[in-house]
Amino acid sequence: MSIPTPQPAVEASGVYDADVRLYFETHRLYSREAQLLDQHRYADWLELFTDDLHYWAPVRTNRLRRQQALADGAPGEVAIFDETKASLAWRIRRFDSGMAWAEDPPSRTRHLITNVMVHAADEPGEYIAESAFLCYRNRLEREVDLYAGGRTDLLRRAPDDGRLLIARRTILLDQNVLLAKNISTFL
Amino acid sequence: MTSTPARPMDRLARVPHPSADVGAYFDLDNGLVDRTVFSDPSLYRQELRRVFAPSWLFLAHESQFRRPGDFFTTYMGEDPVIVVLGRDRRIRAFLNACRHRGMRICRADAGAAKAFTCSYHGWSYDTSGKLVNVPNQGDYPDRFEQDSWGLVEVAQLDTYKGLVFATFNPEAPPLTEALGGMTWYMDAMLDRDPEGTEVVGGVHKWVLEGNWKLAAEQFASDWYHVNISHASALMVMSPNGKGPKDGIVQTPGRQYSDPLGHGHGFPTHPKSRFDDRVVHEWYDYAALRDRLGDTRVEGPMTTGHATVFPNFSYLPVNGSIRVWHPKGPDRMEVWAWTLVDRSMPDEVKNAQRLYNLRTFGPTGIFEQDDGENWSECQATAHGFMSGSLTLNYQMGLGLQEEDGVHPGTTGRLYSDGAARGFYTRWRDLMNTPAWHENPGKDTAS
Numbered sequence: 001m002s003i004p005t006p007q008p009a010v011e012a013s014g015v016y017d018a019d020v021r022l023y024f025e026t027h028r029l030y031s032r033e034a035q036l037l038d039q040h041r042y043a044d045w046l047e048l049f050t051d052d053l054h055y056w057a058p059v060r061t062n063r064l065r066r067q068q069a070l071a072d073g074a075p076g077e078v079a080i081f082d083e084t085k086a087s088l089a090w091r092i093r094r095f096d097s098g099m100a101w102a103e104d105p106p107s108r109t110r111h112l113i114t115n116v117m118v119h120a121a122d123e124p125g126e127y128i129a130e131s132a133f134l135c136y137r138n139r140l141e142r143e144v145d146l147y148a149g150g151r152t153d154l155l156r157r158a159p160d161d162g163r164l165l166i167a168r169r170t171i172l173l174d175q176n177v178l179l180a181k182n183i184s185t186f187l
Numbered sequence: 188m189t190s191t192p193a194r195p196m197d198r199l200a201r202v203p204h205p206s207a208d209v210g211a212y213f214d215l216d217n218g219l220v221d222r223t224v225f226s227d228p229s230l231y232r233q234e235l236r237r238v239f240a241p242s243w244l245f246l247a248h249e250s251q252f253r254r255p256g257d258f259f260t261t262y263m264g265e266d267p268v269i270v271v272l273g274r275d276r277r278i279r280a281f282l283n284a285c286r287h288r289g290m291r292i293c294r295a296d297a298g299a300a301k302a303f304t305c306s307y308h309g310w311s312y313d314t315s316g317k318l319v320n321v322p323n324q325g326d327y328p329d330r331f332e333q334d335s336w337g338l339v340e341v342a343q344l345d346t347y348k349g350l351v352f353a354t355f356n357p358e359a360p361p362l363t364e365a366l367g368g369m370t371w372y373m374d375a376m377l378d379r380d381p382e383g384t385e386v387v388g389g390v391h392k393w394v395l396e397g398n399w400k401l402a403a404e405q406f407a408s409d410w411y412h413v414n415i416s417h418a419s420a421l422m423v424m425s426p427n428g429k430g431p432k433d434g435i436v437q438t439p440g441r442q443y444s445d446p447l448g449h450g451h452g453f454p455t456h457p458k459s460r461f462d463d464r465v466v467h468e469w470y471d472y473a474a475l476r477d478r479l480g481d482t483r484v485e486g487p488m489t490t491g492h493a494t495v496f497p498n499f500s501y502l503p504v505n506g507s508i509r510v511w512h513p514k515g516p517d518r519m520e521v522w523a524w525t526l527v528d529r530s531m532p533d534e535v536k537n538a539q540r541l542y543n544l545r546t547f548g549p550t551g552i553f554e555q556d557d558g559e560n561w562s563e564c565q566a567t568a569h570g571f572m573s574g575s576l577t578l579n580y581q582m583g584l585g586l587q588e589e590d591g592v593h594p595g596t597t598g599r600l601y602s603d604g605a606a607r608g609f610y611t612r613w614r615d616l617m618n619t620p621a622w623h624e625n626p627g628k629d630t631a632s
Contacts, residue, residue, distance in 0.1 A: 076537060098419075181397075181558035181559070182555040
């Protein structure tokens with residue numbers, strides 16, 4: 001019985017070194033991001049975004065099947081988040097004020113990021129990354145909230161060192177009525 | 188022999204619902220409230236019968252209905268309702284339940300429809316509520332009267348300056364009478380613009396484990412919590428980012444308490460402290476003074492908070508209008524719209540929208556802390572001792588007066604006056620048999 005010769009499986013299955021590197025980089029970015037959020041290191045988290053960031057989570061509505069085009073909130077409508085880097089900084093300053101009682105004592109959160117897919121965008125150095133998230137929040141004694149959904153990001157390489165930054169984020173939270181008293185973290 | 192029950196609510200009067208005298212839970216002259224009223228399940232059922240069913244309740248904003256067939260689904264108390272614009276351009280509201288087996292006939296939040304067809308057996312209703320199709324009709328007896336089985340319509344529906352209200356109560360006074368003296372204060376938000384108001388697309392909805400009255404009462408009466416609960420938000424919003432000036436704690440203002448349970452607190456100063464800059468700069472304050480009068484521009488148009496009894500509340504400066512839907516004694520759903528003036532340019536409307544969602548959306552820097560307060564007030568009511576606590580509503584006791592400036596009875600900004608008014612109204616309704624309990628009367632809707 002002979003040991004099979006290792007095949008150049010990379011090419012046969014359409015996986016290239018560059019894809020692996022991009023996928024790894026994206027995954028590492030998201031893992032890092034989740035860790036910063038779960039450690040409440042929001043100022044460091046904000047460093048993962050470009051200055052022209054748009055961070056958006058539209059409201060999801062129940063619509064008849066023939067009106068599905070309207071099911072996800074449109075730009076300019078009521079939204080859960082509709083943020084710039086400056087407005088996120090504003091929210092973060094509140095957390096750091098020492099008087100943000102809704103997070104004192106702080107919640108325990110665990111952001112799980114999975115189902116990552118990433119491909120090059122039209123502009124050089126830009127990529128579209130899709131991911132799924134599950135954020136578990138446990139608060140005080142027995143409060144449990146689950147925020148689940150998908151994210152579509154536009155990633156862009158930083159001009160100085162080429163690391164990936166998040167330039168756009170659209171968050172589709174898979175809930176109609178938000179099943180929590182608030183969202184006191186980021187998704 | 189029984190005939191077709193043509194009147195859908197006849198049964199109400201025949202089934203006794205034991206009701207408790209809630210007078211013992213209150214000593215409002217001395218500012219005392221027993222917190223049992225926030226958690227007792229049987230009081231909650233009584234509340235649906237005697238507070239929600241007989242009262243005018245907020246449904247939607249007129250601007251949500253542009254073309255015939257446009258509909259929006261919501262709740263009146265715990266009753267699901269469809270609000271729809273008919274072909275005659277009349278807004279109607281119906282119980283969102285099929286007359287056949289009670290199936291929810293419309294499960295979309297909003298949209299456009301020519302008819303509502305039940306997905307269980309196919310009974311179909313037009314936008315005026317008429318039953319227009321019954322599959323296998325030939326198998327019903329001759330005495331089946333299709334016209335008698337239309338959707339159950341609210342008894343009265345009316346609008347006030349863009350806000351749509353309805354009641355199941357055929358004996359309720361007209362809407363403007365039910366709003367009473369509150370309209371003078373509401374106009375500071377609803378009548379700033381000759382073109383009126385509209386709402387931004389979409390509704391914020393979230394759920395929290397607290398009795399609906401905790402929120403309704405706070406919006407009627409509670410400026411007091413602002414400096415403490417929202418200290419972090421005030422700090423972020425202050426010009427130097429280091430916290431509100433001491434003067435803010437001593438903010439002068441008034442609080443209106445309406446005999447029908449409504450309430451409205453507001454600082455009194457010419458320039459609102461919380462305004463979004465873009466919105467603030469857009470307003471022509473001289474024109475507003477002509478239109479609304481100095482008193483309203485320097486009072487209820489500022490950073491106020493208000494509740495229209497029982498469960499509609501608003502924040503004029505943030506543009507948040509909202510309903511506290513009761514979902515059991517321990518739970519409410521908050522449904523919040525963003526209100527803008529119709530003639531605002533798009534960029535001003537957008538600034539108002541963003542300001543509202545960042546302050547009072549479910550992720551808002553103010554709203555987060557309110558949610559924590561209400562859910563924890565509810566959680567501590569579950570004990571026998573803690574749930575029987577008498578709570579203190581004494582702030583501003585004895586200081587209610589007619590100040591000669593603001594219509595009706597007002598007290599200081601820092602006061603429980605409107606909360607005492609809210610609970611006086613709640614208590615009186617709880618102790619008064621509703622129209623549906625009077626068997627001698629016609630209860631047709």
